Every structure is written in structure tokens, then in C-alpha cells.
Amino acid sequence: MDVRRKLLGAFLVAAAMVAGAGVVVLSADTASVRHAARSEADQLARGIAQDVAYGLPTTRTGQDPTPLFYDPEALRLYLTRMHDLQHRDIVVVDRFERILADVVPEEVGTVYTQDEGHEVEATIEDSRPRVFLEHTDDGAGAMMQVVVPVTGPAGVVKGAVILEYTQLYEQMRAATEVTRRIIIVAGLVCILLVMVLGLFISRSITRRINSLTRAVEVIRDGDYTSRVGLRGGDEISRLGRAFDDMAGRLEHSMREILAKEYTDSILANAGEGICGVGANNRIIFANEAAGRITGFGVSGLLGLNAQEFLPDSDDAEREVTFERPDGTSVRVAYTISPIGKDGGAVVVLRDVTRQRDLEYDLRHQALHDGLTGLPNRKLFLDRLDHAMTRARASGESATVLYLDLDGFKKVNDSLGHNAGDVLLRTTAERLTGALRAPDTVARLGGDEFAVLLEGADQETAERYAQACLDALNQPFVVRGRKAVVSVSVGIVPGITGYTDAEEVLRNADVAMYAAKARGKGCFQIFENRMHELLLDKLDAEGRLRDAVHRGELRLHLQPVVALPGRAVGGVEALVRWQDPERGLQQPGAFIPLAEETGLIAEIDRWVLFEACMTVRRWQELDPAAAPAWVSVNLSAVELEVPDLTDRVAYALSTTGLSPQCLVLELTETVLMRDVAVTSARLEELRELGVKIAIDDFGTGYSSLGYLRDIPVDVLKVDRSFITDIVGNPRQQELVSAVIQLGHTLGLKVVVEGIETEDQLTLLTAIGCRYAQGYYLGRPEPVAALIERTTTGSET
Template identity: 80%
Template structure:
């Protein structure tokens, strides 16, 4: 057992002794109270027995008294007065323990049976008062009783008086309750104080002993710097002072013993080379690292003049490239520190070859592309900035080409990123080979490159741009597969005319986008109007983004006519933009921009909801003149949205339009992007009851196989087949074949682009059942079309 537990055990024993002492005191106090109560009750009972045996004192002198023992009524009245006065139960029994009187009249005449120990008989026998406990069945607690003999003339015992003193006992106990509480509280306080002192003293002693123990363990392991630093003058503190003095002497001795060995070990094992040089500049000491760094070895260095391998200089911090005897070189940084005592010096050598190589690599990585090793955007802008400064100073010219690969994403997605990386590296090699050696070719990121041509005008810049086109238009072999990509190039022919390098690169980017807009695979010279067009496009995009929320979109409907009766069979929903700056815009002026920016999905959603709502309201307003269906165009973006079916179901449920009244139109090109996914998505829509139409039929892939694989209900023949139809027998046969094909497959065929009566009559004779075009009705606002249809104006 440790010291702390022993100390705590001793204090715990002391606390237990205090607790035991308190218990003895409390027990003695309770006994004293019980004895005092019994004595008081004995005196009272004897006085009552005296009154009963000899009678109450006479009220007047000379008046005789009659013993109450012989007067039951007087005795009962006497006991009642005593009970009312002192609240004590008193019982008088004769020598046969028959109750002569009791505060409870019903008990008179009964035999007293509460004396289970025979105390009443014993008292009447020897005349001594006794106490006992009466255990009553009808009493909530046991009653303390005192019995005294009831004597008469000649000391003859006539019976006994039994007096209950329970209440007296309780009163005395209550009077001493405060004293008992004080005793208990004082005892508890003493116990807590003893335990607290025990904890404090044991902690103080064991803490210092533990401190000494830990210090001894540290010293045992060879660390002589440990001190306990104890305060005080007791035995343990004096032991701590002696210990600190001992460790201080040990530390001093250890330093003196190990100083030379430690210094030699440091010098021998130091990673840096250390040379000791005398006043004449000759090496007097060299460690192993110095011999390894210089390649001369320790023996080769000793006695050498430092000027033979370390050039002199003014600075104490120098860096040189040293040749080694084996023919290699090392980059060494060294410092020279003079020693004042003998005029010598200490030279510290560091091999910084790897550090300098790493710094060079980091600078290269910071300024070059990791994939192609071409300069990156930062380095290109820096060189362009310097080229602009030189061009302004010498009135020379310089040009910049901005190149973006066309079709790179398709190669990257289809063949994988490794193939894309290989294509980019090949692109860098071809561009470098197509240009002059001193021209800067940089990769700006992704599939974008830039070229800086110094000393060339516009004509030469166009020649080099064409060289880049020719070099990159040749097929690429990527992982054994042939890949064909083109490049769009923007050219800024005179960089000196621009404000800074960023502006030059931005304008070249604008010209590159103009080349893409022209058809890709070409180059465009930057003109100021291009920038204005770009700004205008950005402005249009910003306004278009808010068009839906500001309520600027308009829904127009164009009728689809059933032939030959020329009644309205259905309508096609078309969108217009009420641009607050340019007025009502046709789809061709903003739909391409919406598709490019991703806004087309939001516009499609708006058209779908508004078209369903408009046709439902029309059907409710004029059922006999309303269309049987409404066609809504879906873009490629909308078809790729995972919850397209839920959106269509929501529009139908919200507007109340029957699913059979909705036709969703998609072009052949969109349908054929991913045939399996497209077919599954369209099947989900058809399960809602929605019809699917192929728009511009015959202008896409022109493959009839998808009519078997893709669930469609309607074919819309493109207007290009109708233009020039009249008088062209071959074209008529083609259109007739398409009509027969659709009808044979059970599809509804709608011919678009009807602009003349002759075209309509000819199609009617061919068996055309549905037609659409300006001749039959132009797209117009919903309200205007409903009014025209319901007032009987109908179609032509």
C-alpha cells in the first residue's frame, strides 16, 4: 500500500472514531431523557396514589376527608380532572388488577392486561415503583407506563396506580432535539474536517514524493537538468534541496566529461561541411561532410589553401559552383566566420545543388503547362507584355493568335481523358513545328492555345494562322484510332495598339468565337465590331435570363388543319419574346442564345404550362371549336432532364388538360443522340397518355430504323419537301411515299410549310390528312386565335 492510502486510512479511522463518539453521546442523551421522564412520572403517580388512598386535602380546617378509593364517582371525576389538566392516561386497579377507575369509562371493571411482564404484580408485592411499555392494539404507538403501589392504613397495599408518561417523554425529547442536532452537526463537521485535512496532507506529501520519484527516474535516464524546486523546511523539502544540489553537480560534471566527445560527434556527423582555417588561409580541420561535398576527402583538404577551391569575395555569405576531381560539379553555398583569438576562421559549406534544381523546377512549373510543357497563361501574358513594350519603343509589330480546338470534347468523352491528353500533346507539337523557333506557343487551359508572333504584320499573321490550320486539320492518331478535329483561330494583328496584354488576349478570344460562329475550322481577324457584338450578346443574355420572371414571354398558337374539311384539328405552341428594348422577337433571334446559355429548359417549361392552360381554357370556353391537341417543342436539354416525365405530369395535373391532348415534338437529331435512353424516356411519357411527334422529318439522319425502335405517334414532314412541290414530279412522289409510310405505320402525318392554295390542293389529292403553314394560318396570340375560331372565321 502506498503512502497516500496509508495516510487516508489513518484519517478515515479518526473520522470513524469521531462518529462513534457522537453515537455514544446521542445514545446516552436519549437514556438520560427516558430516565428523567420516568422519574418525573413516578413522582406524579405517587402524588396521585396518595390522593386516592387518603383523600384530597380538606378545603377547610377541621373538615374530614374520604379516601377516593372508596368513592368511585369522586375517583372518576378526579382522574378526569388529571387527564384534562395533564393529558395523561391514569388507571387505578385493585390488588386483583381489576380496573377501578380509568379515563376511558368503558374499561372500568375489566382486568388490566397491558402488563405483559408482570410489573404491576411485582410492584404490589414489594411496594417498588416500576416502568414498563404497554403494547396496545388500538393505540398507534406503544405507551410508556409507570406503576406505583396504592397503599392504605397500616401500609396495606390495596392496588396500584398506572400513569402513562409517553407524552412527557416526547416533550423532554423535543426539548433536547436542538442539542442532539448540534451534536450531529458538530460530529459531521469534525468528520469532514478530518477527511479534508487528510486529503490535503496526503496530497502534499505524496505530490512531493512523486516529484522526487519522477526526477530520480529522469536522472537515471541521463537527463541531469531536472530540478524538483521544493519550498519549505520540513524533512521532505530538505530532501528535495539536497536532491537539486546533487543533480546540479552531476550536470556540471557530465558537461565537462561529454563536452569534447559531443563536439567531435557533431562535427563528424554534421550534414554541412565544416572547415577550420588558420590565419594563413590553410585548412587545419575538416569533417567528413566537407570532404564528401568537395569530393577531395578529409585528407585531401587538410593543408590546402582555401583559395584553391573557394574563390575570394567581399561578402561572408557566398555561393559558387565547384568542380570535383571526378569531373562532376556541385553548387555550394558557404559562410566564413572569423575567430578573433588566432586570426583564423571557420568555413561552413552546404550542398545546395538539389535545392537549386528544385527551385528551377518550381519556377518552370509555375510558368509552364504540366501536360504539354508549353508556357502557361501567366508566362504568355508576361512575354506579351514585354513584346508590346518593345513594339511601342521600336515601332515594330507583333501579333497574337488565339486557338480553340473544335470537336475536342467529343474525342475526350468518347475515347477517354488519356486520349484527350495525348491529342493535346500532339497539338502542341504540331503548333510548335508550324511556327518559328522563337515564337511563343502557350497552352491557356483546356483545349485553348495562344501564339505570340513578334516582328510580323497582319499579312504574315494570316499566313501563320493558316499554317496552324493546316497543321491541325490533319487527322490525329490517338491510341490506335483516327480522330479528326479542327481549330478556330482569332487573330489580333497589331498588339501595340491595345492597352495591355489582357485586352489583347480578350480581343483574340472574341475573334476566335467569331471564327466558330462563321463555321469553325477557320480564322478571323479581330475588328472592333466583334467586341460590340459580344457586348450586345451578353446584354441580350442578361435580359433573356429575366424574361420569364418579368413576364416578357408570349405564347402564340398556329393551327394544324384537318383535310379535306379544313377544320382546326390541333395547334402548335410557339414562343415569342416581348423584349422591352427591341419589341416582339421571333424564336430565331433568341432560342439559339437560350440553348447556348442553358435557359432553354426554363423557357420550355413555361411554354409547356402555358400551352396546356390555354388549350384547356379554350376547350372549356368553346368545346365545339377547340383543337383536339396542342403540340409543344422539346429541346435537347429538356429531354436530358431526369424528371421530365414528372414535369409534364405536373403541368397536365395543374392545368387539367387531358394527356391525350398533348403532343411533344422532337427533331430527328435530338432523338438519335442516345437511342436507348431516348426510347425509354419517351415510353415513360407515352405511359402518361402523351403523344410523341417527330418534327422536321426527313432532314436528320434519314434512317427509318428508329421508327421501329422509338415510340412515336406523329410525323411532321419538313417544309423543305413542300417548297417547289408543284411541278416537280419526283418530289411529289417522295412526299406521297412519306404519307403512305406514315399511314401504313398508323402514324398521324402533318405536312408543314403550306404557303399556296396549289400546294394544299395537290397534298389533298395525295391523301394528306393534316397540314400546317402560313396559307392556313400564321402563329398568333392565343386570345386572337380563339376569337377568330369561335366567330366562324376559321381557316382558309
């Protein structure tokens, strides 16, 4: 492509850039309008959400506003007023996207279904405002909506506010229409001017460039007499005159430039040292780089015997550590190239000191842990692989230990990461000190370490494993504080039976987890069944994580009957898991795993909401036969959740269940973890109207003092007191005393574990008012219990 076309192309590009700039400006204007409309709508929606969550200011001094979220009529009037004043369509939904208020009354109570991209659901989950388009059924076009979360005083997201701002956007866009037209007209005029100017300039430039090109081609062929002879004062004319001058200079000094000066310049400025060696091995030439590398300087090198500090070798490139006159040393790589027939040579020197140091550092970092300096996983596996090969060849035994610190996370979280690093370094030192010098101690990552014991049978391995336990059981002093951690150790002896080092380490890891399962602070030797159990556990954990979302949890209810009439007074909510692979699972089969993995909190929330909703529907369906209350078990994890009270309040308000109909059950062990914190949390729940029950009473804390300190309403006597009560006067007196104690304190007492008619008759005689057990009714699906109680009442 010639210059003229390129110039025209450049002006075309310039014209295109002008057009593009216009498009960008128009797009920016549109985006600015959209952003302004969205920002104003977002602020308005946030204000509405604030009013919904906290209520409107009251006219009375000292009176707290009532949140509109819990007052449907006030919320409806508020939205109607907002619609009449600002002509905005506003929708308020709860966490389950059920419409609490809408300017269209028919939509209230239904689920919001216009959120095709699930933006409302996402905003409720992460509390971030979003915008989306709502497509109407009448084909009138998409409406622009903004959704913001409704957040309560405790930071709990109770729902969302959806505000339509299409009209606001259209008004802002119409206000900028005149500006857009001016931009378009100005852009078209600029593009036309650029194209005309480009055509004129390209013709002028290309004519003179062609003259220069022809002159250059002549000089290229060796004729230095050609001249351009351009006139004028612009850059191209000056270039032509400079070209004529250059041609004259080339003609005069071409041969001189290609001689000595060019060669000397290259040698003097070379980064590598270059020495010329004569026939007698004496240095006759050296550049500045050679003098700097060797430390002798140029004058010091001249006349030296090259073989005295650069020994000869058969290798193409030699390398030697050279001692400089100032006492420092340098690693030098050099090559010797013979020249001529008289025995002369050229020596090229390179300083590779930093390169070799860097290579060493990189090799060390690639194979060692940066914090402790111990070998890392890669180096450990390499040594383990070589140890397995040596052990198979010599017949000796070798063992691998896998160690994991127990309690390290607590130290790291409470004292900080720097303290955790100090503890890990101290751990590395203690492990190294507890083992033999040839043994390999490696840090695999985090708080996990591994040990390779070569020439050690199982008995020796167990002895050194115990030595590691003893070394790490001693308290650590971290930042002036004592920190106590333990270690769980997995042992794989007889590694010669394995073909893969990774498999050995993996089995040692499995054995370590088995040691943790035994109670931590111990060691465990690997057995094949451990791997199978671990795989089963991982599989069960994965399926349990999806159980709630896939709708596999089932709510079962067990009746609590009132004595002596044996009418159903209340029910206890219990969870079952309908495992697709193993069928209906009892709590004992998956609750321990849920507690271990942290899934218990999610399961507790599901049971709470499902129980409230189920009992409320039952009460609406058959008020006479429905239970007066439902008991829901509360785990230790759920009790520690900061917004527990808000969650309970939300479940009650959403389902419509009266707070007096909900009983939260906790075991004595959970209640006594932190009496001060527990009492405050339970008092908050009781202020909602919720009842608190002590489950398995009599099996946990031995003192009755907590009945005075912790606010409770119900005692549930453990089944262990009932098992041998018939024919055992002492047991009868004990149960009678517990029942009378509860009644004296004004508590409702429920006796669990009733399995026979004799037990029930005896408990009725000693004053028991509420009983629960398999004899009175097993836990069963809600529909089955409703049918059975309804049939029984009719009979």
C-alpha cells in the first residue's frame, strides 16, 4: 500500500474516530441518564425499605415507630400514598419472595414471579441492590425495576422492596434529546472537513516523497552522486536537503567509518569481558568489562599469563570461581576461541555469580517451605520415593508419619497470623529435635507435617510417634501467652508394599483423620477399612449438603399428651432425611455429621420454619384437634448465632404462628456452656413470647442452681428416669420429686420415654401432667399424625 493510500486511510480512521467519539458521547449520555435514573430510584427504594424495616416517625415523644414490615394494613396505606404522590409501582416481598404489599391488591399473598433472572432472590441472599427488567404479559414492553433489601435492626434481611422507574428514565432521556441532535450534526460536519483536508495533504506529501524514494534507490545501487534538490521550508524539504548532505558525507567517509572506529566501539561497550591472548599465552588486549569482572582493571590484565587464572579444559564453555585481588570472589564462565596460525586466541568472560545464586535460591524455594525451612511436599515425596526404592533393594523397613495440629486454628484466629507462624516454626523445631538426624521432617502446608523414618519398623515408628506427641503436648509460649495444642498422627508402616509415594502419604492422611476421630492427641496405624470409611463419610457429607436444597428433609411430629385425659397437648418437631440412596434416615444417622460439618445450623433453620408453618396450617384446618404448641430442638451452633432472635421472629411473622405456640428445646449441656450469654439470649427469645424447654433434664449439669439463673418454662425429664420406674420405689420418689420441683417453680413438666401402660398409670398417679413416648405415639409424618388424631377425636 503506497503512502497516499495510507494517508487517506489515516484520515478515514480519523473520521471514523470522530464518528466513534460521537457514538461514545451518545452512549455515555444514554448511560449517564440510565445511571442517574437508577441512582435516584435506588435512593428512593432505600428510603422506602428503611420505612418498611423501622417504621414511620411517630408524633408522640418517646414512642418507638412500628416497623411496617409487620403491619400489613399500614404497609398497604404507605405504598398507596407513595403511588398516588410519585406515580411509582412499589412491591414489598419477604425472604421467600411472597408479596406482602402491592399497589395491586390482588397480588398480595402471591409469590413474585416477574424476576426471571432471580435478582430479587440474589439481593435477599447477599443484601446488594440490583436492577432488572420486568416483562409484562400484555406486551407493553419491559419495565425497569430496582430491588433493595429490607434489613432489620440486627442486620437480618427480612425481604426486599421492588420499585419501577421506567417513567423516570424516559423523562430524563427526553430532556437530553436536543443535545444529542447537536452532537450528531457537529460530528457529520467534522467528518466531511477531515476527508477534504486529507485528500489535499496526501497529494502534496506523496509527490515529494516519490522524489526522495528515487534518490535513495540510486544511492542504494552505489551511486553517491545523486541529489534530490527539494525547495521549501517544511519538514520534507528539510529532509531532502539533509539527504543531499548525507549523500555527500557518505561519499567522503564511507571507508573510514567501516574501519577501526566501528570495531573499537563494539569492543569497548560490550557487556562481556573480551581478552586477546598471544602465542605465549600472555594477554595483549582487554576491554573495560574484562578488567571489571576480574578486578585487575585493563592495565592489570595486560601481560598476565592467561593459564594462571583461566585453566584450560575440553569443554566448550568453562566455569571457575575467581578470587579477585580485593579478596572477593566471582563465578566466571568463559570460552576460548583460537585465532590465526600463531597460537593466539580470544577469551570471552561472563560474570554468572548472581545467576548461580538465583538458581540455587530457586531450587531451594521450590523444594522447601518458606516459613519453617523444612522440606515441602514435593521434596518429601521425592525422598519418600527414593526411600521406597532403597527399602525394597535392602529389605529394610520404612515408615511415614502424617501429623496435624489440633487447636491450631483457635490460636491463629485469637492471637493472629503472626502468632500462628511462630507456633508453626516452634512445631518444626520440636519435631526435628524429637526425631533422629537422618529422618526427614516436612511441612505439607497449613498445620500439616509429615515424617519419613527410614530403617524403622512398626514398633520404632510408634515410639517416635509418641515422642512427637510428647514434644507437641508441651505448652507453647506465643506473644507472651501460653497456647496449648495437641497433634494427631497417622502411621503407615511397611511402605515397601506400595508402588506410589502419593498413595503412602494419602493413607497416612486417612490414618491421621482416624486418630482425630478417636479423640485427637493420639496416633493411629493405617488399616484398609479406614479408607473405605472415609470415602463413605465424604459421600454422605456431599449428599447431605444438597439435602435441604433438593427438598429431601422430612418433618415428623411426635405427640405430647396431657394427663389423665390423654388428649394431644403439643407436638415435638423431629427431622428425617429421605436419602435417595439409603432411604429414610433417622437423626442419629446424619445429625452428628451435620454438627461436624456445620450443616446443623441450616437444618435447624429449616425445621424451625417448617414446624411453625405446619402447626399453623393444622390450627387453621382443625382448631379443635390441632396441638397447642410445637417444640423445636435448638443446637449449640444455632444458639451462638447473633441474629437468632430475629430469625425466630421472622419465622413466626412469616408463618403466622403465635409465639406462645412455639417451644425451643435445649439440652442442659448446651445451656451451661456460658450461663451469662445463654441467659441473655434466652431472655430475648422469651420477650417474643416463645417458651424455653430443658431437654433431657437430669442427665447433664449436676447443679440445680441454673434453674434460678436461666429463664426456662418447660422441663423434659429424660427417659433414663422412666425405664425402671415400675417396681422401683426409690426411682418413683426421685421422679415425683422432680415433677413437684418443676410444678413448684411454675414450670411445665413433660416426662419422656413412656413405653408401657404401667409406666403411664404410675406417672399419672404421682401427678405427671404431660407425657411423651413411643407408647403414646411415635414420630410420624405430619399427614399421618393429623389423620390419626382426627380419627381418634371422631371416635
